[in-house]
Amino acid sequence: MQQNQDKSAAPGIDKKMRQLEEFSTDHKGRELTTNQGVKLTNTDDSLKAGVRGPTLMEDFHFREKITHFDHERIPERVVHARGFGAYGFFQVYEPMAEYTKAKFLQDPAGKTPVFVRFSTVAGSRGSADTVRDVRGFAVKFYTEDGNYDLVGNNIPVFFIQDAIKFPDVIHAVKPEPHNEIPQASTAHDTFWDFVVNTPETAHMVMWVMSDRAIPRSFRMMEGFGVNTYRFVNAQGKARFIKFHWKPVLGVHSLVRDEAQKLSGKDPDFHRRDLWDAIEQGNYPEYEFGVQMLDEEQEFNFDFDILDPTKFWPEELVPVKIIGKMTLNRNVENFFAETEQVAFCPGNVVPGIDFSNDPLLQGRLFSYQDTQLIRLGGPNFHEIPVNRPVVAVHNNQRDGYHRLTVDKGTVSYSPNALQQNCPAPVAEEDGYVHYAERVDGRKIRGRSDSFRDFYSQATLFWNSMSGPEKEHIIDAFHFEVGNVKDKTLKQRVVDMFNQVAPELAGKIALGIGANPPVEPGGTGVTAASAAVSQENTIRTPLTRKVAVLAENGFCYQGLNQVVSLLLNAGVSADIVSSRMGMLTGTDGKQMEAVKDFTTANAVLYDAVYVPGGAQSIQSLLKTPDAREFINEAYKHAKPIAAADEGVDFLQAAAGRAQLAPPDSAGQLGTGQGVVTIRAASDWRSFGEEFVKAIAMHRHWTRA
Numbered sequence: 212m213q214q215n216q217d218k219s220a221a222p223g224i225d226k227k228m229r230q231l232e233e234f235s236t237d238h239k240g241r242e243l244t245t246n247q248g249v250k251l252t253n254t255d256d257s258l259k260a261g262v263r264g265p266t267l268m269e270d271f272h273f274r275e276k277i278t279h280f281d282h283e284r285i286p287e288r289v290v291h292a293r294g295f296g297a298y299g300f301f302q303v304y305e306p307m308a309e310y311t312k313a314k315f316l317q318d319p320a321g322k323t324p325v326f327v328r329f330s331t332v333a334g335s336r337g338s339a340d341t342v343r344d345v346r347g348f349a350v351k352f353y354t355e356d357g358n359y360d361l362v363g364n365n366i367p368v369f370f371i372q373d374a375i376k377f378p379d380v381i382h383a384v385k386p387e388p389h390n391e392i393p394q395a396s397t398a399h400d401t402f403w404d405f406v407v408n409t410p411e412t413a414h415m416v417m418w419v420m421s422d423r424a425i426p427r428s429f430r431m432m433e434g435f436g437v438n439t440y441r442f443v444n445a446q447g448k449a450r451f452i453k454f455h456w457k458p459v460l461g462v463h464s465l466v467r468d469e470a471q472k473l474s475g476k477d478p479d480f481h482r483r484d485l486w487d488a489i490e491q492g493n494y495p496e497y498e499f500g501v502q503m504l505d506e507e508q509e510f511n512f513d514f515d516i517l518d519p520t521k522f523w524p525e526e527l528v529p530v531k532i533i534g535k536m537t538l539n540r541n542v543e544n545f546f547a548e549t550e551q552v553a554f555c556p557g558n559v560v561p562g563i564d565f566s567n568d569p570l571l572q573g574r575l576f577s578y579q580d581t582q583l584i585r586l587g588g589p590n591f592h593e594i595p596v597n598r599p600v601v602a603v604h605n606n607q608r609d610g611y612h613r614l615t616v617d618k619g620t621v622s623y624s625p626n627a628l629q630q631n632c633p634a635p636v637a638e639e640d641g642y643v644h645y646a647e648r649v650d651g652r653k654i655r656g657r658s659d660s661f662r663d664f665y666s667q668a669t670l671f672w673n674s675m676s677g678p679e680k681e682h683i684i685d686a687f688h689f690e691v692g693n694v695k696d697k698t699l700k701q702r703v704v705d706m707f708n709q710v711a712p713e714l715a716g717k718i719a720l721g722i723g724a725n726p727p728v729e730p731g732g733t734g735v736t737a738a739s740a741a742v743s744q745e746n747t748i749r750t751p752l753t754r755k756v757a758v759l760a761e762n763g764f765c766y767q768g769l770n771q772v773v774s775l776l777l778n779a780g781v782s783a784d785i786v787s788s789r790m791g792m793l794t795g796t797d798g799k800q801m802e803a804v805k806d807f808t809t810a811n812a813v814l815y816d817a818v819y820v821p822g823g824a825q826s827i828q829s830l831l832k833t834p835d836a837r838e839f840i841n842e843a844y845k846h847a848k849p850i851a852a853a854d855e856g857v858d859f860l861q862a863a864a865g866r867a868q869l870a871p872p873d874s875a876g877q878l879g880t881g882q883g884v885v886t887i888r889a890a891s892d893w894r895s896f897g898e899e900f901v902k903a904i905a906m907h908r909h910w911t912r913a
């Protein structure tokens with residue numbers, strides 16, 4: 212599946228857009244009024260008794276303006292407070308009638324409008340984007356059957372098995388209550404205290420310590436429904452399902468050091484990336500997939516399919532790809548749309564139903580409840596972004612901020628005065644809950660089938676490539692290294708010894724704890740290739756290259772390579788000591804759009820250093836330029852250099868042996884470093900560089 216580059220997905224006017232337009236206001240060219248529509252002559256001076264006198268109570272404009280300002284904030288989400296949203300559409304590839312009667316999954320020609328909000332979990336609204344955390348991946352489908360919300364994450368399992376423990380895990384991960392430190396981080400005592408006392412967290416902690424928790428972009432991460440749901444077809448046959456989103460650009464991540472630096476250099480890194488991609492017509496795309504199990508297969512596995520700390524390995528239950536979502540429109544107003552959007556896993560449409568997954572069951576209550584405090588009452592479904600695109604009729608009335616003017620005298624059922632309207636519909640036309648047989652004693656307890664906490668954690672570890680394992684060990688070093696309580700540190704080592712002794716030994720080494728003494732591991736030797744990011748899609752599309760140049764750069768070497776990059780869907784910024792026009796060796800000019808103050812290696816996917824003796828002399832005298840190349844090298848990013856640029860690379864990075872051009876003085880490649888001298892073949896050089904960019908990172912570099 213290729214990413215859409217021809218911009219053919221440019222937004223058409225869909226039903227949702229038309230509806231939003233009705234509620235939108237453009238203030239351009241308009242006159243200033245109060246909220247009562249009274250035109251105003253001055254909004255810069257309050258009404259006073261004499262120009263140096265006190266402000267008067269009768270200044271209704273002053274009071275209204277200040278009062279509104281005083282009340283501008285609403286409570287942030289208790290979790291997933293920091294997020295970023297966009298609109299788009301969903302299209303199914305083939306009719307899914309055999310499995311579900313959901314209308315939006317039937318017609319490949321139909322487009323269902325969607326709104327998506329990506330988020331981090333632990334940080335507050337103003338926290339940085341690139342922190343180590345789970346990412347929320349919440350999709351609202353505005354379907355002809357009403358709204359369907361698929362509220363997922365970018366990690367397929369969860370910390371806990373029962374929703375009643377959600378306040379506990381969140382209290383533990385949030386900043387500690389006495390001093391509100393640390394922000395948006397799991398690197399502190401209360402989180403790890405909860406972990407070591409709650410073994411069911413082991414599997415999810417492995418994912419959170421992995422590269423999955425520091426995505427390169429919202430456009431390059433998977434989404435998972437996590438909980439087990441049901442598809443139900445028109446004949447009433449049900450299947451258990453898990454939902455998947457697979458990014459067309461592949462799954463790619465940052466490295467820890469880079470992610471932490473990005474938090475300072477650009478705390479908005481992910482939201483800016485999404486916004487810019489959509490503005491540039493590089494519409495993010497995700498294929499939609501389902502894993503399905505017949506009801507009879509419920510007990511066929513060595514894990515319980517209702518346990519949300521387990522995933523269904525794709526090798527056991529293949530993902531059937533059934534459609535694609537394209538995000539093609541940014542919001543008009545962050546607060547009105549992204550902040551006020553209200554997701555609820557309980558918003559389902561006919562053909563989609565729940566399972567008894569005890570985490571899901573609790574979620575069905577929590578989301579609706581939290582919106583009541585966050586959005587201030589029971590009418591949040593009337594906020595434009597939340598409105599379904601189909602008509603809403605019922606006898607619910609009144610409440611804070613009611614917008615609808617409900618006509619007539621009848622607001623009850625049954626009634627004769629209005630022919631019993633709004634009237635219930637026949638079973639085949641409305642939502643009917645799946646008639647699952649349920650039988651059991653009331654019990655506050657946990658099923659024995661939920662008690663294997665470590666096997667899939669080992670499976671995950673086994674599935675990681677060498678570099679991915681190194682990154683997990685590094686993450687544990689940072690996270691647990693910041694824990695103050697030494698007993699806790701030791702308990703982390705002992706707990707993860709149960710997952711993989713090799714991992715536990717290496718954690719111990721890094722954090723000053725004792726290596727585990729007990730025999731460890733689960734004996735699981737299986738692995739799931741689908742889980743490793745090593746096996747993902749590789750493409751250069753939408754990657755960003757920094758070109759380091761000063762006056763006296765080689766124009767041909769810069770111009771040729773930049774056009775090759777652009778043709779391959781890669782963008783390039785010229786970074787120099789000063790912004791503005793640079794003059795090349797032959798007098799031709801190009802513009803440096805960034806300088807070393809506004810640009811940094813962590814903001815780019817790759818670096819190119821063109822030749823030009825004077826340019827390279829200047830770069831060598833610029834510590835920021837040397838640091839730029841060293842950072843890119845350290846973060847395993849693709850680097851290319853031509854002619855004197857190769858000297859800069861070798862001198863700045865202190866690595867003379869790096870991919871020297873071959874004996875004929877032409878092309879050198881290796882470990883993601885591409886070099887050339889006396890180029891006669893810029894094309895091959897450009898192609899090699901593009902290939903290196905598509906690889907994302909080059910872990911073979913020590």
Ligand code: HDE
Nearest residue numbers: 288290291328347348349363364374377437570577578581
């Ligand atoms: Fe959430 N979660 N959650 N969660 N969740 C919220 O609802 C909750 C869980 C997820 O962009 C809250 O509107 C409980 C799993 C996303 O607006 C709240 C439990 C998954 C978002 C809530 C979970 C999620 C939320 C806070 C344990 C992945 C952001 C604000 C049973 C499948 C949605 C809000 C957005 C938000 C409760 C666990 C995903 C408090 C009780 C598992 C993506 O209602």
